[in-house]
Amino acid sequence: MRVLETGLDGVIIVEPQVHGDERGFFLESWKASNYTGHGLPNNFVQCNVSRSAKGVLRGLHYQFQQPQGKLVSVFEGCIFDVAVDIRPGSPSFAHWVGVELSAENHRQIFIPEGFAHGFVVLSESALFHYLCTNEYAHEYDAAIAWNDPDIGVRWPSEPQAISARDRAAPLLRDVAVERLPEIS
Numbered sequence: 001m002r003v004l005e006t007g008l009d010g011v012i013i014v015e016p017q018v019h020g021d022e023r024g025f026f027l028e029s030w031k032a033s034n035y036t037g038h039g040l041p042n043n044f045v046q047c048n049v050s051r052s053a054k055g056v057l058r059g060l061h062y063q064f065q066q067p068q069g070k071l072v073s074v075f076e077g078c079i080f081d082v083a084v085d086i087r088p089g090s091p092s093f094a095h096w097v098g099v100e101l102s103a104e105n106h107r108q109i110f111i112p113e114g115f116a117h118g119f120v121v122l123s124e125s126a127l128f129h130y131l132c133t134n135e136y137a138h139e140y141d142a143a144i145a146w147n148d149p150d151i152g153v154r155w156p157s158e159p160q161a162i163s164a165r166d167r168a169a170p171l172l173r174d175v176a177v178e179r180l181p182e183i184s
Helices: 032-036
Strands: 002-005 012-015 018-021 024-027 046-053 056-063 070-076 078-085 096-102 108-111 115-121 125-132 141-143
Touching (some): 046 056, 056 078, 078 108
Antiparallel strands (some): 070 108, 070 125
């Protein structure tokens, strides 16, 4: 497997080794000894799968307490996935990184605790999979505006469907510091 740094501390792109032939392919999507050897956690406690249609944007989501680290991959289709550092005091506060994840490139991205996360679907639909380091906690669930001009995410396509919750999400500068994750 190949591990690529992104410029944001802890945000890592993983390119698993793919073994393929005319029958199909095989890859290890998670193996603790390989991944922890590259600094990724091995304490995943929840696994989520979602399907979304083309143009759906989800995010930018986070938990301000019990923050979740996420190892993200796509089983079908293609997405543009984004991580934003929202830890007050971090040298990369409000910086973002984006990567295309697809069933064809087999890439994964690890988004550490303390980052907001979102994606937009580029293909007709996408089957999205992620492992989480903490369980979902509704009472700590929060979002920041996907189009916050202070962050400046350059989405590769205009979103076609955004939930009411995501449309109403505040700008990062308007979020009280106690509703942002702490640097660990």
